[in-house]
Amino acid sequence: MIRNNILCSISTKGRYFTTLPLAIAAVINQTQLPKRLVIFDDNDEPQDMRQQSVYTNFFQIMDIKGIEWQWLWAGKKGQHHNHQISNTMGYDWVWRVDDDTIPEPNVLENLSKYCSDDIGAVGGSIFTPSWKMEPTEVTGLIDNIYQEPNIQWFPITQVKEVEHLHCSFLYRAGVADYNLGLSRVAHREETLFTYELKHRGYRILAVPDAVTWHLKSPTGGIRDTHIAELFDQDEKIFQNTINMRDKTIVVLNNGMGDHIMFKPVLKDIKNPVVFSCYPEIIPGRSIQEAKDLFGDIEQWNIYAKMDQWHWTESVEKAFRKLYGV
Amino acid sequence: MIIISPYAKPLPKGGVNPKNYPYWTELLKLIREPVIQVGVDGEQQLTQDFRKNLSLSDLAILVSQCRTWISCDSFFQHFCWDLGKPGIVLWGQSDPLIYGHPENINLLKDRSYLYHNQFLSWDLIPMRQDCFVEPERVLAHLI
Numbered sequence: 018m019i020r021n022n023i024l025c026s027i028s029t030k031g032r033y034f035t036t037l038p039l040a041i042a043a044v045i046n047q048t049q050l051p052k053r054l055v056i057f058d059d060n061d062e063p064q065d066m067r068q069q070s071v072y073t074n075f076f077q078i079m080d081i082k083g084i085e086w087q088w089l090w091a092g093k094k095g096q097h098h099n100h101q102i103s104n105t106m107g108y109d110w111v112w113r114v115d116d117d118t119i120p121e122p123n124v125l126e127n128l129s130k131y132c133s134d135d136i137g138a139v140g141g142s143i144f145t146p147s148w149k150m151e152p153t154e155v156t157g158l159i160d161n162i163y164q165e166p167n168i169q170w171f172p173i174t175q176v177k178e179v180e181h182l183h184c185s186f187l188y189r190a191g192v193a194d195y196n197l198g199l200s201r202v203a204h205r206e207e208t209l210f211t212y213e214l215k216h217r218g219y220r221i222l223a224v225p226d227a228v229t230w231h232l233k234s235p236t237g238g239i240r241d242t243h244i245a246e247l248f249d250q251d252e253k254i255f256q257n258t259i260n261m262r263d264k265t266i267v268v269l270n271n272g273m274g275d276h277i278m279f280k281p282v283l284k285d286i287k288n289p290v291v292f293s294c295y296p297e298i299i300p301g302r303s304i305q306e307a308k309d310l311f312g313d314i315e316q317w318n319i320y321a322k323m324d325q326w327h328w329t330e331s332v333e334k335a336f337r338k339l340y341g342v
Numbered sequence: 343m344i345i346i347s348p349y350a351k352p353l354p355k356g357g358v359n360p361k362n363y364p365y366w367t368e369l370l371k372l373i374r375e376p377v378i379q380v381g382v383d384g385e386q387q388l389t390q391d392f393r394k395n396l397s398l399s400d401l402a403i404l405v406s407q408c409r410t411w412i413s414c415d416s417f418f419q420h421f422c423w424d425l426g427k428p429g430i431v432l433w434g435q436s437d438p439l440i441y442g443h444p445e446n447i448n449l450l451k452d453r454s455y456l457y458h459n460q461f462l463s464w465d466l467i468p469m470r471q472d473c474f475v476e477p478e479r480v481l482a483h484l485i
Contacts, residue, residue: 272351272417273417273420273421274416274417274419274420274421274441277417277420277421277423277424278420280424297398298398320461321461323440323460323461324459324461328440328460328461329437329439329440330439330440331439331440331441331442332440332441
């Protein structure tokens with residue numbers, strides 16, 4: 018099944034004149050083109066690339082090929098913030114491409130072949146040229162994340178259902194949210210995001226014949242800071258989330274009336290762990306504890322969700338959609 | 343006995359909550375039975391009997407004793423719905439299809455008055471008196 022309403026999203030920093038042009042060239046030479054390419058420019062001193070002839074040519078080629086394109090000055094808060102914007106731009110699918118990667122020309126076409134109604138994300142192999150790449154048995158299960166390397170680092174010879182992906186992939190938009198509580202290094206953001214898609218009932222696939230080359234550019238990069246504390250903080254959020262993987266996390270950071278409207282929904286949620294503002298209405302742990310555990314609770318903001326969904330039905334039904342019941 | 347809950351939660355930045363019904367004084371003059379106002383400290387007293395800061399359990403007991411109730415779009419309408427006690431909700435710019443309950447009498451003057459974005463903070467929405475139904479229309483549903 019080939020999907021057409023696909024946004025390609027690249028976040029970039031420090032790579033205007035190294036690997037970013039290679040990534041853009043690879044995107045616009047795909048056998049299946051995305052509907053739009055959006056580039057989030059996270060550079061400390063962003064430049065107007067319309068003054069650069071290579072980029073001018075890229076923009077003209079995209080115009081000729083009918084690829085809409087957009088260059089956005091990003092907020093310098095980390096790539097997860099940029100990806101969350103892409104996630105909610107109204108496209109059915111988003112193809113994440115790193116700014117130091119070169120997807121082979123058939124990647125988007127082959128990834129999108131798998132995008133049936135029960136699929137949440139699809140990823141292919143991500144090869145680093147200097148690494149030895151031999152088929153290796155990797156489960157892709159979240160329980161094994163500390164024991165095995167990422168499945169995308171190796172040749173993928175057959176379709177394999179996994180629980181998470183870690184790098185460039187195509188995903189169903191507007192279903193799960195990126196955790197915006199992660200630091201600007203956004204350690205584990207891809208894993209948390211794809212696992213959330215899995216948690217919401219969608220299948221995650223690692224598939225063959227979709228190779229992306231990762232140049233591992235030594236300079237620049239969206240994660241160009243290496244502060245250990247930030248990685249530790251993100252790792253803690255990751256562990257707190259994974260430790261509750263058999264539960265449904267419910268966060269009610271809203272008014273008393275909203276808590277009452279949520280009451281009939283709670284009965285239908287399996288294994289809920291509730292954080293609530295009004296425990297006299299919905300018993301639960303404190304909102305501050307939810308913030309401490311997960312870093313950010315915006316993904317449970319029912320008003321932001323209703324706004325995003327252009328909601329016209331009852332709040333109770335919106336809660337049901339948010340919690341999948 | 344009728345309960346009225348005239349006011350929605352105060353806005354964080356102050357000012358009048360646009361969900362508040364502006365014609366309570368006129369409406370109360372038309373009602374010919376005992377009325378108890380419920381609310382919290384800081385709200386204007388409109389009736390002789392004003393029960394403030396009741397616990398949820400005391401509020402539930404009071405609701406069980408009333409013939410019916412009238413409220414703006416606030417916590418109280420959800421609370422009574424949860425208790426299974428239908429009443430009258432006075433709507434202005436918030437949408438009863440989103441925030442209301444069909445078990446209640448939802449008095450909305452016209453959907454053209456609904457604010458175009460229903461999910462903004464009420465701090466950002468201007469007060470409009472003309473968007474609410476007249477007291478006489480409320481009274482007609484009270485009898």
